[in-house]
Amino acid sequence: MLEATTERPPMIHCEGLVKIYKSDDVEVVALHGLNLTVEQGEMMAIIGNSGSGKSTLLNILGGLDRPSAGQAHVGRWNLLKMSKEQLITYKRETVGFIWQNNGRNLVPYLTALQNVELPMLIHGKPDRAYARQLLTAVGLEHRMGSRLTQLSGGEQQRVALAIALANRPQLVLADEPTGSVDHATGEQILQIFRRLNREMGVTIVIVTHDLSVADQVDRVVAIRDGLTSTEWIKREGEGMAAEALEHPVQDARFGSRHEQFVVIDRVGRLQIPKDYLEQMEVEGKAVLSFDGKRVTIGPPEGPEEHEEKE
Numbered sequence: 001m002l003e004a005t006t007e008r009p010p011m012i013h014c015e016g017l018v019k020i021y022k023s024d025d026v027e028v029v030a031l032h033g034l035n036l037t038v039e040q041g042e043m044m045a046i047i048g049n050s051g052s053g054k055s056t057l058l059n060i061l062g063g064l065d066r067p068s069a070g071q072a073h074v075g076r077w078n079l080l081k082m083s084k085e086q087l088i089t090y091k092r093e094t095v096g097f098i099w100q101n102n103g104r105n106l107v108p109y110l111t112a113l114q115n116v117e118l119p120m121l122i123h124g125k126p127d128r129a130y131a132r133q134l135l136t137a138v139g140l141e142h143r144m145g146s147r148l149t150q151l152s153g154g155e156q157q158r159v160a161l162a163i164a165l166a167n168r169p170q171l172v173l174a175d176e177p178t179g180s181v182d183h184a185t186g187e188q189i190l191q192i193f194r195r196l197n198r199e200m201g202v203t204i205v206i207v208t209h210d211l212s213v214a215d216q217v218d219r220v221v222a223i224r225d226g227l228t229s230t231e232w233i234k235r236e237g238e239g240m241a242a243e244a245l246e247h248p249v250q251d252a253r254f255g256s257r258h259e260q261f262v263v264i265d266r267v268g269r270l271q272i273p274k275d276y277l278e279q280m281e282v283e284g285k286a287v288l289s290f291d292g293k294r295v296t297i298g299p300p301e302g303p304e305e306h307e308e309k310e
């Protein structure tokens, strides 16, 4: 029975999300019915091979691209049903976006402070004091008057971070935010994310190839072929979806601090890693058995094995 709930709705809820890119007569299905829920106040990372659909998902969540089908909700917004005007309000009020290539966010001939003030001005809410506060929060209090061209790549990335926060978004989406900076700057950026998340309650979703980033978040979700396939939840985390899932498996990539889970969708589908299938020599069909607690998947028994048993 469903109880009347005072629980907060999730920040992000995608179900059966599909994105098809069409150009001339070629169709690319980038998202194949993806499911993802991110709670308010979570800091999580999305990993996956090149072409798996990470940026497509982030662009949809950021309102930069439209989904083709399925469900995608961010806070009170339904991303499939938004009008153009609503999309503008959504981008202005709800999300902040950070790219690896921070040139997309910044105006080179303006100072760091002017760059942060710009989105506020565009939206008719200038607030110099808050712009200063943000630049201080990202450790650039001494560089506020410097033009962007006078800043290092890492400093520019931190300005981009302050800009993404200028309109007090509830959700920050970051596409490879540490991709173009050195390790120390990357660490610094992650610490800032962590502080924003803890102190201001901003929900943060980071797309990354960098497994050291993944190690610093509460939860990591892997996307494979346009579907969420596996997730890792930090052991000392706040107990998010962990209780709902059984049979944690260790994954060497995240040490002992994360437990690994396979994602099972509402109709019972899951993705089995390709290397498991290859080792089992399973192709197309498998045999499933259930002992009352665990499901075992194996290759179909060949005629010789039947004979051996008889």
Ligand SMILES: Nc1ncnc2c1ncn2[C@@H]1O[C@H](COP(=O)(O)OP(=O)(O)OP(=O)(O)O)[C@@H](O)[C@H]1O
Residues within 6 Å of the ligand: 021, 022, 023, 028, 029, 030, 048, 049, 050, 051, 052, 053, 054, 055, 056, 057
């Ligand atoms: N505008 C587009 N038009 C056509 N196909 C596209 C477009 N954008 C992405 N794709 C295709 O969609 C699939 C998913 O791409 P996406 O950029 O989301 O992957 P990704 O996981 O972010 O990869 P990477 O890590 O290399 O950035 C790929 O097959 C890609 O070629």
